[in-house]
Amino acid sequence: MSLPSLPPFRSRVVPVVVVADVAQAVPMARALLAGGIDVIEITLRSSAGLAAIEAVARAVPGMHVGAGTVTRASEVRQVLDAGAAFGLSPGATPALLEAVRAEGLPFVPGVASPSEAMAARDAGFTLLKCFPAAQLGGIEVLKAWAGPLPELRFCPTGGISLANLAQFLALPNVAMAGGSWLTPAAALQAGDWARVEQLAREASALANATPA
Template sequence: MINALYKDEVLDIMRTSPVIPVIAIDDIAHAVPLAKALVAGGIRVLEVTLRTVHGLAAIRAMAEQVPGAIVGVGTLTHPDEFAAARDAGAVFGVSPGLTPALIAAAKSSGLPLLPGVMTPSEVMTAREAGFRQLKLFPAVPAGGVGMLNAIAGPLADITFCPTGGISIDTAAQFLACKNVACVGGSWLTPKAALQAGDWAQITALATAASQLRAK
């Protein structure tokens, strides 16, 4: 029963920000100013993915240098990444799916995990492993709001963070679902703004996102 051990911790993190930005760092120099810009706009929970070689270094820099940031690690796909991310300063993890090896790694590392699911059967499998907070991924291809509303009845004890295909224009629709605590999105960190060092734009996007709230 992994997630059950961290139920309150994971849920508290999900409820801290209505939107969790999905961050891919291509230039390590962007890590700290980006995190500061997001926190300044009211978005404190940051998911730094391991999709680039700078992922762990960015997590460490944000965790050490950005007060108020709650830094997590995303795109966990291999068991050995859990301990490395925890040691870098991550306080939670996010995975695109869930396997027995990832469950074991979450348990051994002590890193609270928000695992990805796409179908009702995957939700039930994750629940049997002790998880009650899940990431619906990819949310829009998985059925979006319709899927979330449909499974809210038979799987009423699950709280979701839908991620994948969500934008500022559709986020409110997802947050209106009774089984959604927050959403994940990459629109808060557009690549052009990062490359230009336009941190004011990032803060503006974060401010707009922080004003969204789950029902």
């Protein structure tokens, strides 16, 4: 059985967000969308995560909302019920991948080594989250993986910023990159949506200027 595909979002930059207050979710998503980013990873690292996913899925139809930090099989049904269009994880376990397949959730499992990438590939996944990217070796490790694993593409996350975004996106095996710099906690807390929109515009412009 083939795995479901990710939604057709345009952005090659994926904001990774920990939402502390569900009231922040919708205006934040609208600000990102206004800045040219049509995809978001709302993590399950806070108690507001599921409610934030549900709020964005309902109120911002132009935003493709993904559930991040999905680490348990039991969470797969929860994020689907909340309205997540896809899921991401910092890693992968057989139980988690089995649940993803059974529930039909488009999914990006995380890997930190060639062996993990090969295991995910053998389970049917060809887009993988390289995490934590910078700590693993960043651009150089992704270049090294490209040789023996040419069929795989990656979404590096962890240590990505505007300063190195273009270098990551220029790699042939990088489909997109995730980062938390687009939604600073201080801006979310202050409701500074203009700041979030500006950061999204900067990232979008840089990504659009970088050949895929």
